[in-house]
Amino acid sequence: MPRPRVLLPLLASALTSVLVLAGCGGVSPGTSKDRPVVLTTFTVLQDMAQNVAGDHLTVRSITKPGAEIHGYEPTPGDVAKASEADLILDNGLNLELWFSQFVESADVPHVVVSEGIEPMDITGDAYAGKPNPHAWMSPTNAQVYVDNMVTAFSDLDPDHAADYAARGAAYKAQLQGVQDDLVSELSALPENQRALVTCEGAFSYLARDAGLTEHYIWPVNAEQQATPQQISAVIDTVRAEGIPAVFCESTVSDAPMQQVVGATGARFGGTLYVDSLSASDGPVPTYLDLLRHDADTIVAGLTGGAA
Template identity: 70%
Template sequence: MPKPLRIQLALWSALLVVLLAGCSPTSAGAGGQGSKPKVLTTFTVLADIARNVGGQYVAVESLTKVGAEIHGYEPTPGDVRRAADAALILDNGLNLESWFAQFVERVEVPHVVVSDGVEVMDIASDAYAGKPNPHAWMSPLNVKIYVDNIVAAFSQLDPDHAEAFAANGRAYQAQLQTVHDKLLAELSALPEAKRALVTCEGAFSYLARDAGLTERYIWPVNAEQQATPQQIAAVIDDVRTAQVPAVFCESTVSDKPMRQVVAATGAAFGGVLYVDSLSEADGPVPTYLDLLRYDTDLIIKGLTGGEQ
């Protein structure tokens, strides 16, 4: 383990001892009498999904802020303070939060992996080949499974409101199904030659599977070292060969590598897609359902040249 990381983890541990010593069993964050249990999620998308299940009975917060890059996030002592008085932590799993295992070891708070039960797709290329693709939430059908897991976790956390959690979950799952059905209907109108989704990160495997799209990307998972010349050259060849009309990039990374693809191929830059983070409340994707609708509309407009 690198020395700076050892030092940082030691600081977390020391801070946590102090924090836990000062926390009583009936603290408000831990769900004491007359208070809402505090639930912490690893990123903003999960927080929004969890709020739809928890409703008025659970206080949900995201550990990471809007716009944060979740894969390589580095937790801070402030994150430890927030986690110390939480009653539950929800994480995506599937190696999305590479930092989470060390973090949760130092926080004596139960956690639930919300992707449990999803039919996992493996990453198909590069150094990550054979490992699970973590972006399962980009399929509304998968998120119905997330919701079941959150309902079960919240019901165990607060049994008195289990029926409300179940009802909230069913209502939200109906909305997810509606979005999925609309997504499928709109994308099905694309001709076969245009059914290729090219993005910076390989974050759309589950959506592409559900919608019958061919997925191409520059890198499979966001990492410190991104967009090698070989990766860019490979995507340029794919875009030229398939005559892909538009390419895209994600909101949490630089679009410079994809701009190189655009310059070399003449494909249009279709715009910025949201995956790992929601926007601020006044932005284009303040909720997860908004994210799905926004991305779908942008993809269709890009691949059809604006003619739907």
């Protein structure tokens, strides 16, 4: 059963109390006895931040691998995590509305890592003017995230600023490599195969960068379940455009997309990862693995190859 929404203000109040007590004595994070603690809202940001931080910072995530980020409900244990942080990183773009009260109550530096990115709007009248939060799904945008992390970590720990800059530059080169490979592999596809059909509209930035047309069943995981009208609209699109394959994300059921497969004869191209990494023994234990997995799965699905 979902936790009552009234829990959020209570948790925020508890967080304020914890932070006040933490400031009254003892060893605070970031002293010579402890590395500074960076808290992120989900596992993708945690892994990106760890690549920039190296061994100089301890990076933690509020949510665990496999978690659905949009509708996450904070727990009392999250209060303790926030109280230990020296810096909080979140995505912004309305992704972590559940965490806003923590950020507002905590006397901890806070950085929105999507700052500086030109957001794409979620399509549809119900979402007019609302940004699509999944900016990290563009390897190009991800490099802006890295720059913001380098700046934030250098401010937090100036003694290691040169290391953060060097690690950030190396990581950005890897991200650009994924982007270049994806564009190259998709460039030869016929027009009708240059379409990405998914359950959630989480791939707007990736589709834009890769020259793909995006279609989806529902705009945002947290706000809608699939309706017959939404499924019917995607079926019509797949049939009309002769789209060869469709996909779904790891954190939701693919049953609605399987209805599209059954009605159109399109292949189910595979599972894509967006909001969360897998466990360490899973298919996408790192953010670079996530990008490469999704790129390979999309290319294989649309070309009829094997991922």
